[in-house]
Amino acid sequence: MLEARRLRIFSAVAEHGSFTAAAEALFMTHSAVSQQMALLERQLGVPLMIRGPRGIELTEAGRLLAERSTGLLGTIATIEQEMLDLKAQQSSVRLGAFPTAGADLIPRVVREYQRRYPDTKIVLRSAHASDMTAALRDGSIHLGLVWDYDFDPRTVPADVEWVHLADDPLCVLVPLDHPVAGESEVELRELAGETWVVRSHQPPYDEAFTTLCRLAGFEPRIGFVTEDYLSVQGLVAAGIGIGTTPRLALIAQRPDVVAVPIAGATPRRRIAAVRLLDARHPPAATQMLEVLRSVTAATDPQENS
Numbered sequence: 223m224l225e226a227r228r229l230r231i232f233s234a235v236a237e238h239g240s241f242t243a244a245a246e247a248l249f250m251t252h253s254a255v256s257q258q259m260a261l262l263e264r265q266l267g268v269p270l271m272i273r274g275p276r277g278i279e280l281t282e283a284g285r286l287l288a289e290r291s292t293g294l295l296g297t298i299a300t301i302e303q304e305m306l307d308l309k310a311q312q313s314s315v316r317l318g319a320f321p322t323a324g325a326d327l328i329p330r331v332v333r334e335y336q337r338r339y340p341d342t343k344i345v346l347r348s349a350h351a352s353d354m355t356a357a358l359r360d361g362s363i364h365l366g367l368v369w370d371y372d373f374d375p376r377t378v379p380a381d382v383e384w385v386h387l388a389d390d391p392l393c394v395l396v397p398l399d400h401p402v403a404g405e406s407e408v409e410l411r412e413l414a415g416e417t418w419v420v421r422s423h424q425p426p427y428d429e430a431f432t433t434l435c436r437l438a439g440f441e442p443r444i445g446f447v448t449e450d451y452l453s454v455q456g457l458v459a460a461g462i463g464i465g466t467t468p469r470l471a472l473i474a475q476r477p478d479v480v481a482v483p484i485a486g487a488t489p490r491r492r493i494a495a496v497r498l499l500d501a502r503h504p505p506a507a508t509q510m511l512e513v514l515r516s517v518t519a520a521t522d523p524q525e526n527s
Contacts (some may be wrong), residue, residue: 223266228265229262229296231258231259231262232262233292233295234255235271235278240277240282241256241259248490268283269281274499278481310473316364316365317344317347317363317510318357320349324348325474326474328367331514335509337525344510351366352424355382357434359381364506364510365496366497368496371489371491374427374433380499382499384496385494385496386492387495388470388519389490390493391483391484391491392488393481394466395465395466397461403480404480408482409486411440414438414440416454416464417444417462418462418464419446419454419462419463420446420447420448421465422447434442434489446462451472452474454512455476455479470491495514497511
């Protein structure tokens with residue numbers, strides 16, 4: 223069997239024209255190069271070079287081997303690089319996540335993953351759910367973290383797997399002096415006459431709050447639309463109106479607002495992971511899914527109730 227290392231030494235000898243020059247290029251001794259070439263000739267059963275005082279001259283067999291070795295060693299180098307690239311891919315995991323997950327959930331996921339798998343690199347990408355499928359298909363991410371509402375489920379393509387992680391119930395945000403601030407829960411329809419502060423969403427959930435209120439039996443009076451839940455808290459505290467928020471968005475809850483659970487069949491935001499069906503998931507991606515399950519389960523009100 224031909225050995226790649228021995229072929230590389232032979233190619234250096236053929237290129238430089240002497241054992242001495244090849245040894246210098248390969249950081250080897252002259253005797254080591256000479257020994258390897260003698261072993262190669264013995265292995266192949268034909269002389270490859272004529273040794274002379276001023277260097278070597280290739281035989282016909284040597285010229286043929288030199289010619290073939292160039293392409294063969296190039297192929298071997300390509301394979302080795304591809305294997306290194308594959309190893310690098312398998313020692314990293316690419317996770318896409320909805321933007322607001324970066325406030326609390328993603329830091330906890332990253333911390334737990336690094337605790338379990340300190341040698342694996344995590345690559346994070348902020349993306350909306352509508353962009354996740356394309357990112358999964360082009361390999362930009364291995365897994366995507368998304369959400370939907372139980373009263374308006376999100377549809378996913380046939381080649382995407384939806385892995386439910388946690389239920390995140392919605393609650394009502396009111397200022398400290400609001401009449402329901404001291405209640406243990408409140409019916410949403412009891413607040414039909416209120417002015418609402420609403421967090422904006424991209425389609426298909428740009429009308430989600432209105433849908434939620436209509437299911438409760440009233441048409442909401444929306445006074446202000448803002449881009450994040452911290453702004454909702456601030457506007458509620460200032461008396462601009464009242465709002466709704468998922469419970470997991472209250473990690474940084476202001477002291478001058480109160481979150482009141484919604485009574486009855488509480489509407490929920492559902493957090494899930496998405497990945498391609500029937501794909502060869504790298505081990506790091508499978509490990510990340512397990513970490514997502516454990517971290518979200520630890521904060522899922524359903525799991526902890």
